[in-house]
Amino acid sequence: MRIFDPHIHMTSRTTDDYEAMFAAGVRALVEPAFWLGQPRTSPESFYDYFDSLLGWEPYRAAQFGIQHFCTIALNPKEANDPRCMPVLDELPRYLAKDRVVAVGEIGYDSMTKEEDEALARQLQLAIEHELPALVHTPHRDKEAGTRRTLDVVRESGIAPELVVLDHLNELTVSMVLDSGCWAGFSVYPKTKMSEDRMVRIIQEHGSDRVLVNSAADWGRSDPLKTRKTGLAMLAAGFAADEVDKVLWRNPVAFYGQSGRLDLDPVLDEPKPDESATYQGNSIKRGGE
Amino acid sequence: MISGIPELRTVLEPEARAWLDTAVDRIIADPTAIGALFPAVRRRCGRARIDGHWTIDEAARAVLLTALPLHDPALTETVGALHRHGDPAEQRAVLRALPLIDDEGRFLFLVRETLRGNDTTLIEAALGPYAARHLPDDEYRQAVLKCVFYEIPLSRVAGLDERADAELARMLADFARERIAAGRAVPEDITPVIRAFAPADDRPAALDGAS
Numbered sequence: 001m002r003i004f005d006p007h008i009h010m011t012s013r014t015t016d017d018y019e020a021m022f023a024a025g026v027r028a029l030v031e032p033a034f035w036l037g038q039p040r041t042s043p044e045s046f047y048d049y050f051d052s053l054l055g056w057e058p059y060r061a062a063q064f065g066i067q068h069f070c071t072i073a074l075n076p077k078e079a080n081d082p083r084c085m086p087v088l089d090e091l092p093r094y095l096a097k098d099r100v101v102a103v104g105e106i107g108y109d110s111m112t113k114e115e116d117e118a119l120a121r122q123l124q125l126a127i128e129h130e131l132p133a134l135v136h137t138p139h140r141d142k143e144a145g146t147r148r149t150l151d152v153v154r155e156s157g158i159a160p161e162l163v164v165l166d167h168l169n170e171l172t173v174s175m176v177l178d179s180g181c182w183a184g185f186s187v188y189p190k191t192k193m194s195e196d197r198m199v200r201i202i203q204e205h206g207s208d209r210v211l212v213n214s215a216a217d218w219g220r221s222d223p224l225k226t227r228k229t230g231l232a233m234l235a236a237g238f239a240a241d242e243v244d245k246v247l248w249r250n251p252v253a254f255y256g257q258s259g260r261l262d263l264d265p266v267l268d269e270p271k272p273d274e275s276a277t278y279q280g281n282s283i284k285r286g287g288e
Numbered sequence: 289m290i291s292g293i294p295e296l297r298t299v300l301e302p303e304a305r306a307w308l309d310t311a312v313d314r315i316i317a318d319p320t321a322i323g324a325l326f327p328a329v330r331r332r333c334g335r336a337r338i339d340g341h342w343t344i345d346e347a348a349r350a351v352l353l354t355a356l357p358l359h360d361p362a363l364t365e366t367v368g369a370l371h372r373h374g375d376p377a378e379q380r381a382v383l384r385a386l387p388l389i390d391d392e393g394r395f396l397f398l399v400r401e402t403l404r405g406n407d408t409t410l411i412e413a414a415l416g417p418y419a420a421r422h423l424p425d426d427e428y429r430q431a432v433l434k435c436v437f438y439e440i441p442l443s444r445v446a447g448l449d450e451r452a453d454a455e456l457a458r459m460l461a462d463f464a465r466e467r468i469a470a471g472r473a474v475p476e477d478i479t480p481v482i483r484a485f486a487p488a489d490d491r492p493a494a495l496d497g498a499s
Binding site for chain 2: 098
């Protein structure tokens with residue numbers, strides 16, 4: 001089973017996770033810029049974080065045979081803090097980078113006026129940079145929030161096929177698929193979406209424009225939920241090709257619209273030597 | 289050691305060549321244009337390897353850097369900002385191009401910042417002819433030892449033949465003893481330096497026993 005996790009926050013995960021993900025079939029992933037749990041109080045904290053999404057994290061991932069891409073944005077929650085707003089002005093510099101395959105996560109948290117502005121501005125940035133957009137839907141008041149998000153997407157003028165609305169559920173999937181946008185589902189141990197519910201949604205709505213992710217982060221989450229969903233699909237009678245479509249071809253098609261999803265790198269490009277780094281690199285040296 | 293930019297005309301597609309020519313003209317007319325052009329190079333020109341030292345994107349980025357019609361302090365500021373805001377591929381290109389834009393060691397701060405990090409591709413790019421020429425002895429020795437730790441082959445470190453000395457040999461011999469005591473392998477490429485400079489009575493016995 002080859003797996004592309006279209007939404008996972010590896011910054012919060014360990015090398016054990018990378019090993020387990022590789023063993024489970026994960027060969028590529030997208031790490032969206034997001035909220036870190038602890039509020040950031042200055043734009044500079046964001047820039048170091050973005051640099052890490054473009055530098056250290058792909059380097060770590062490569063050591064485990066996983067290709068790492070990212071999305072860059074000011075997340076909805078922190079868009080409410082005036083101290084963080086200057087980040088919006090610096091985004092164009094990051095959206096020009098090779099491994100940035102979308103603008104994201106953008107969207108609503110509490111549906112404030114500030115979030116409205118940040119969402120609209122960043123959808124325009126996606127249009128200017130010819131990038132897809134990864135749009136988070138709010139956890140509270142989800143149905144109304146999703147409807148409002150779709151209105152803003154429509155008003156922005158961005159092509160719906162360049163937009164994925166994420167963290168959907170049974171009540172929000174139809175309106176998103178009907179809009180022409182992609183539908184993203186975050187399969188979690190307890191909240192958001194489960195493997196079995198995911199299977200029923202695909203049975204009912206089909207697998208076109210459907211993305212399944214683990215959205216694993218620093219909270220209770222599981223980086224292997226993509227594979228577990230694939231196994232649940234097989235157990236429910238889906239063909240292996242359908243699983244491959246959901247877990248690999250769909251995310252490749254969605255992020256491929258950026259023109260930057262370079263999944264077949266030149267082999268002799270400098271990259272960390274796997275055998276060497278086991279003994280040499282600090283992240284694998286334990287306490288040395 | 290190679291330091292000039294390889295001939296790009298023969299390896300670039302016509303479209304990429306035209307883009308690069310235009311980019312150079314724009315930078316000569318307005319140096320701030322490099323801010324948007326520099327990150328776009330890989331997508332426009334490609335990334336294949338040309339020789340043992342350069343990839344296409346690194347060489348094309350070096351062309352842009354050498355086109356900058358700037359002198360200090362503007363040159364240091366502009367190149368420093370490209371590195372500060374660069375992804376690893378851009379940073380490798382800046383590091384490799386340093387000997388082409390400066391012969392006074394003004395950009396050692398970039399080399400030092402890189403050597404504090406853990407990305408071996410960047411460390412290797414930082415230890416080219418520029419570092420070999422300008423890094424003070426103690427920092428150069430630490431850099432070589434760091435390469436040994438990270439198992440970057442010493443053949444990829446510029447200037448080792450000229451700069452290896454007794455102190456470096458002592459550090460490498462101590463490192464070898466530490467590894468031997470821990471029952472771990474000792475990289476073979478450190479033995480020539482130890483043999484050349486460390487006194488015979490200060491060599492790890494196990495190394496002398498080796499071929």
